[in-house]
Amino acid sequence: MVTVKSIAAAVGVSPSVVSAVLRGSRHVRMSDATRAKILEAIEEMGYTANFAARSLRTSRSGVLAVVAPKLSNPVFAPMLDGIHDAAEENGYAIMLAEAMRLVDGSRALERILGQGQVDGTILRPSSDVDSEGVRSVFKREAPILVLDEVPDAGQPWLAIDDVAAGRVAAEHLLELGHTRIGFLGGWFSAHQGFRPPAGFRHAGQRRLEGYREALQAAGIEPRPDDVIESDYAAHAGRVAVARIMELRDRPTAFVVNNATTSLGVVGGAIEAGLRVPEDLAIVAIHDIDVLEDVNPSITAVRMPMYELGHRGVTLVAHAIEGEEILSGIITSPPPELIRRRTT
Amino acid sequence: MVTVKSIAAAVGVSPSVVSAVLRGSRHVRMSDATRAKILEAIEEMGYTANFAARSLRTSRSGVLAVVAPKLSNPVFAPMLDGIHDAAEENGYAIMLAEAMRLVDGSRALERILGQGQVDGTILRPSSDVDSEGVRSVFKREAPILVLDEVPDAGQPWLAIDDVAAGRVAAEHLLELGHTRIGFLGGWFSAHQGFRPPAGFRHAGQRRLEGYREALQAAGIEPRPDDVIESDYAAHAGRVAVARIMELRDRPTAFVVNNATTSLGVVGGAIEAGLRVPEDLAIVAIHDIDVLEDVNPSITAVRMPMYELGHRGVTLVAHAIEGEEILSGIITSPPPELIRRRTT
DNA sequence: CTGAAAGCGCTTACAG
DNA sequence: CTGAAAGCGCTTACAG
Structure with missing residues (x-):
């Protein structure tokens, strides 16, 4: 397995320098020649990061969980597009989870609840969702945002109008x-x-x-x-x-x-x-x-479903950085009537 | 943060014993009283596992990635049901990824390719999928199964008839x-x-x-x-x-x-x-x-889409245990004509 | 400016 | 039968 250490050894520098190059860190300075050599070794040796190790060390996973019921509902398609776009923009990967699968004791729920897996959660609730499962998601310390529904229990939310x-x-x-x-x-x-x-x-x-x-x-x-x-x-x-x-x-x-x-x-x-x-x-x-x-x-x-997803992820990304989430309704673009043949 | 170590300290045993209880391991023996005390502490202190640490140590993530295009296509709904059911049965969680998002350099692709994230991959390809992205997924060492299409490049596959x-x-x-x-x-x-x-x-x-x-x-x-x-x-x-x-x-x-x-x-x-x-x-x-x-x-x-998903995950789970995947077509149940009003 | 060392939380081979 | 210790791969505070 190609590791930071093995690359460091190949190039003849310390792992710290390799790590810095990997993360594009400016804290550690090195000559351009060294950086080039390291980059070349990364490419040549086929390095792929070990996210488990990185997560353990930084206690950040770089993953946002999106929990929704019936992911195959076409209504969600543009929302998921917005979610994915915003995730890339903010440097996160998305882990999609079927809400109906989040029942007590399931592997799926275990994943969401476990440490070091998920930096934030976006929850689109529904009546079909096991209430116990949903409730336990709220126990997590990581930021959570309720999408498309308005909870009155104090959790931050974002909804369409x-x-x-x-x-x-x-x-x-x-x-x-x-x-x-x-x-x-x-x-x-x-x-x-x-x-x-x-x-x-x-x-x-x-x-x-x-x-x-x-x-x-x-x-x-x-x-x-x-x-x-x-x-x-x-x-x-x-x-x-x-x-x-x-x-x-x-x-x-x-x-x-x-x-x-x-x-x-x-x-x-x-x-x-x-x-x-x-x-x-x-x-x-x-x-x-x-x-x-x-x-x-x-x-x-x-309805502005793309915007709902996009804005939701952006809010959670900010919340991870310590900002407070201001709950609210997406008013722009407003609901738009598309007239067809049934009226 | 509640860790194995802190639980061990609270109960007055070594971390190894707590770890054994957590995993239900039979290798480490302990008195029933000790086990009960540990279980109680886990519950009371609200322990949640750190999967990053576990993955790093075991080099197993317990996650299977499912890559498909247009997850919102209703055709996939029963396939995803089968995938989720089989994942639970085999002790895996599923990470769903939009294939169209797996473009070079994206966080999403990085996740699939990185070490310690995914033990196996199920790939439902499509013309919409960025070929570069798909190709790089095949470079992973972890088992991969192509679903619903027949590749001629030697990758294992499972398809409907x-x-x-x-x-x-x-x-x-x-x-x-x-x-x-x-x-x-x-x-x-x-x-x-x-x-x-x-x-x-x-x-x-x-x-x-x-x-x-x-x-x-x-x-x-x-x-x-x-x-x-x-x-x-x-x-x-x-x-x-x-x-x-x-x-x-x-x-x-x-x-x-x-x-x-x-x-x-x-x-x-x-x-x-x-x-x-x-x-x-x-x-x-x-x-x-x-x-x-x-x-x-x-x-x-x-078409037997549920079975396709279920069997696909089962095959990958076995492949992770070292078994060889036998590619093939799901012939049972056979395609069934549902007659309605357009014929 | 650069490198050696510590440590994230877990599991497991090993010593007692 | 039980516990202490090592180490997975990474990042970062710190010493040189």
């Missing part, structure tokens, strides 16, 4: 002349057998708030019956449509809390013989690529 | 009476500006092979013009449909190489005024949840 998202979606439908607008979505209480990690206020609840605000601002009193609970799968959209069809007197439009669900809503509505958007108009919250390509393409509110 | 997938899809269409069947799909040569990592034979090519076999077995000579190249996005399906519509004399059915693409194909076909399946029948290769819930729901060939 969910209230505005609900408002923008509802306003679009109001502008189109709809007066009877429903809201279809999930929040924790809707999940049978699940409860929110203690202290989290769910994005769905905030979006519902925005929807209510928009209706009330237009002089319409939202009807509790027009708020339909569901979960997040595409199939949930189908199930919800079946329920909607049973209503004698139903809304002409729905704000759908989730992009994936909207696929099932539209699919189910068409199959049930409804014309979309004539009989039922749909606005999804969160824009994903596929909404553009299905038929009819689905109107959606695009 | 793509030839059978193409065959099953085409046979279904033949059984329905179609005689003019096209194939829509992407392989490396189709990607402008990309070339395959040297030595990889793409899944798309193998599926095309299976499609050709099925047609020939039915006495139909496949027409080169009916094979349409595209890439993998949903939007590519729309683009392909536009091309198909220009054909004077076109197939009545298509095998679509990719589940996401099939969404765009169906969406585009309906928008172009084609009836699906009457004017154009579609079978997608790879089944994903959403195909069930769009309208019309899309017929697909389900």
